[in-house]
Amino acid sequence: MKSFIRLGATLGIAGSVFLTGLSGIGNLPGIGNLEAIALPQDQVVKKLQEVPVFTLTNPKGEFVVLSRNNASKPVSQVGFFISKQDAQKFLDNRLKKENPQLANTLQVRPLSLADYYKIVQESKKKPDSVIYTLVPTQQQVASATSMLNQNGKKGEQFNGIPLFVPKFKKDNSYLTIPVAKGNERYIPFFFEKEQAVALLDEFKKAVPKEAENTEIQVVDLYGVMEALNSSSDPSINKIVLYPSRESINFIRSLSPNQSPAAKPAAPAPKK
Known part of the structure; x- marks a missing residue:
């Protein structure tokens, strides 16, 4: 429970974002192949710990x-x-x-x-x-299936737990956000398509010339967990799993005395 409460004090929602591009993170399962070099288990557990x-x-x-x-x-x-x-x-x-x-x-x-x-x-x-x-939440599975069908995979059903990732088309880089204080930048993987859309819309308003260069990609949670276990790319540590709005509200309900000042501010988005 303590990890949930800590998360409630550090996570913002789309709109409180500072956007930039980060290329790399190798290739995630569902996107490409990864080198099979295991990362420390405690790092994997830490990333998964804050999702209820x-x-x-x-x-x-x-x-x-x-x-x-x-x-x-x-x-x-x-x-x-x-x-x-x-x-x-x-x-x-x-x-x-x-x-x-x-x-x-x-x-x-x-x-x-x-x-x-x-x-x-x-x-x-x-x-x-x-x-x-x-x-999974059936609404998000339906959204993931619809995205697959729109991308030429007609009739294909999404099997697994969908995660939605805002990214740039040209250089295969990812939108990043800050989490809590500091200059570290993280790649958000959302459990809800609506969260990814809100983040991308915020970026498009700030940098309209890049609007056509952006998209949302859907990947499977199991594939991401496998990547956390097997990727040799240090950028994999930039991935942060962003709980659904329902789960974020649940997390925050565990910390009724949370100070509003703990929420991140909303600096201007940028690429």
Whole structure:
């Protein structure tokens, strides 16, 4: 929870941005190939730590394991949701209908994406282990699918957890923003297309001559996590995963005494 509260004090939303271009970061999965040289695990965990995900637990804090048959073989599965609202709807609209007695004892519990990542890594060491599934927001999957279809991949469905990245077309560089204080620049990967659009619109207003040179690219979260694990490019450390607006509001709700002065100012965008 402490990491969420820290994030609530440092993250701004599109509009409070300072834009520039950063080329490189090798090539992300879904964009190209990466050299297979592992980065320190603590760096990966740190980037994932500040993105909340939501699951269902009983009063003991145990995950809710669902069983289903897959090709006549029983499969055990635990769901983690990108959206807290989706987790609550799953509890209210499905579990309370199927097993109201059990459902009334359950609650939606926040964890971090780093927690999910570590759970999945541990599960790989166990035979016949539970499958831990990350559930995307369907609206964002629809947006990602629409983008694929508009880019010539008609009929293709986006499979995975979509992330949306504002970038420049000509030199394959990325818009960057500051996070908290200092001169460090970061590449935002948004969980919502609307956030990426807002950031790009802000840049276009500031630098209209570059408007035609910009676009939004969609990549898969799993591919980004793989890149964090395998890229030898130091620029990969510039990636910051930007939670959805719903999640940012949740994070800030954990810090009711947060000072407005902690929010970053809005300097003029630039390339």
